[in-house]
Amino acid sequence: MSARVAMATAAPLVGDRGDGGAIPGADALRVGVVQFPGTLDDRDALRAVTLSGAQAVPLWHGDDSLSDVDAVILPGGFSYGDYLRCGAIARFAPLMTAVVDAAKGGMPVLGICNGFQVLCESHLLPGALIRNDHQRFICRDQELVMENTDTTWTRDYSTGETITIPLKNGEGGFVADPATLDQLEDEGLVVARYHGFNPNGSQRDIAGITNARGNVVGLMPHPEHAVEAGFGTDSANGMRAGVDGQGFFTSALRSLLSA
Amino acid sequence: MGRIVVEVMPKPEILDPQGKAIGTGLERLGLTGFTDVRQGKLFHLTVEGEVTAQALENAREAAASLLSNPVIEDVVSVRAADAEEDDR
Numbered sequence: 001m002s003a004r005v006a007m008a009t010a011a012p013l014v015g016d017r018g019d020g021g022a023i024p025g026a027d028a029l030r031v032g033v034v035q036f037p038g039t040l041d042d043r044d045a046l047r048a049v050t051l052s053g054a055q056a057v058p059l060w061h062g063d064d065s066l067s068d069v070d071a072v073i074l075p076g077g078f079s080y081g082d083y084l085r086c087g088a089i090a091r092f093a094p095l096m097t098a099v100v101d102a103a104k105g106g107m108p109v110l111g112i113c114n115g116f117q118v119l120c121e122s123h124l125l126p127g128a129l130i131r132n133d134h135q136r137f138i139c140r141d142q143e144l145v146m147e148n149t150d151t152t153w154t155r156d157y158s159t160g161e162t163i164t165i166p167l168k169n170g171e172g173g174f175v176a177d178p179a180t181l182d183q184l185e186d187e188g189l190v191v192a193r194y195h196g197f198n199p200n201g202s203q204r205d206i207a208g209i210t211n212a213r214g215n216v217v218g219l220m221p222h223p224e225h226a227v228e229a230g231f232g233t234d235s236a237n238g239m240r241a242g243v244d245g246q247g248f249f250t251s252a253l254r255s256l257l258s259a
Numbered sequence: 260m261g262r263i264v265v266e267v268m269p270k271p272e273i274l275d276p277q278g279k280a281i282g283t284g285l286e287r288l289g290l291t292g293f294t295d296v297r298q299g300k301l302f303h304l305t306v307e308g309e310v311t312a313q314a315l316e317n318a319r320e321a322a323a324s325l326l327s328n329p330v331i332e333d334v335v336s337v338r339a340a341d342a343e344e345d346d347r
Contacts, residue, residue: 128330
């Protein structure tokens with residue numbers, strides 16, 4: 001593990017958001033990434049955590065303990081084959097009891113794609129995600145406008161900033177009743193909205209939301225796929241050069257260190 | 260052995276892309292005349308012996324907690340299957 005961390009900190013552009021690199025003290029923080037049967041993006045999420053400077057801790061859905069992590073990421077994929085409803089069965093995994101308790105106690109929890117679906121099924125976030133309105137799976141570099149940048153996971157962005165990160169989903173349409181949607185808007189709980197093109201029929205172009213406390217964030221697109229130059233989105237800096245996703249991971253570390 | 264049947268449907272106001280896709284497929288088959296198709300879910304819960312009031316109550320709880328998501332779906336019915344259905 002130490003070799004991996006050393007390699008990561010030597011990689012170019014790591015944590016480079018104009019702040020001179022690694023966040024002091026981040027290496028003491030442990031960020032867990034939960035693996036369910038059918039999870040797909042846990043390795044990329046773990047790598048994103050490593051690149052952000054923290055210790056990446058794989059967590060197993062069948063365990064009861066969060067292994068002393070400081071934050072938890074529920075990654076993308078198809079937990080339990082999306083049986084019944086996306087995220088519906090993962091919600092009852094033994095580890096989710098601990099995740100829900102920790103989230104209610106203020107621990108930073110980020111749900112990406114399938115993880116967002118799990119957070120909604122767990123009632124940590126309102127609404128639900130249904131099949132894309134155009135009935136097809138979609139994979140593209142997606143522009144987002146950041147809205148609430150006071151959350152634990154978005155403080156390294158600025159409100160109104162446009163970022164591009166990959167999006168890939170078949171069931172990414174965010175829906176809620178009109179009263180819930182109004183409440184999300186009125187209380188500033190929309191974290192990011194789709195910009196230019198709504199890829200899945202999400203109501204009011206919502207791509208991500210947070211809870212009132214700002215420690216739980218659910219996001220349909222994938223920041224963990226845009227954290228490393230050469231493997232990110234196509235950008236003005238070159239092919240695969242886009243690393244706009246880094247801010248989610250560094251935000252959480254800065255939030256934890258300033259708490 | 261008794262059986263309880265739980266029916267779950269997407270809420271009327273929620274877009275049902277699966278139902279829409281099926282509707283398109285029916286038209287392609289030449290089976291026209293259906294103005295709308297919506298796809299729901301049917302669960303068979305089997306119990307030891309007769310379906311008791313307690314078993315129905317448990318099934319209602321299962322329907323509300325796991326078998327449906329109240330944000331997007333309605334539990335249309337939770338009932339004991341009749342003898343004919345029991346054989347299927």
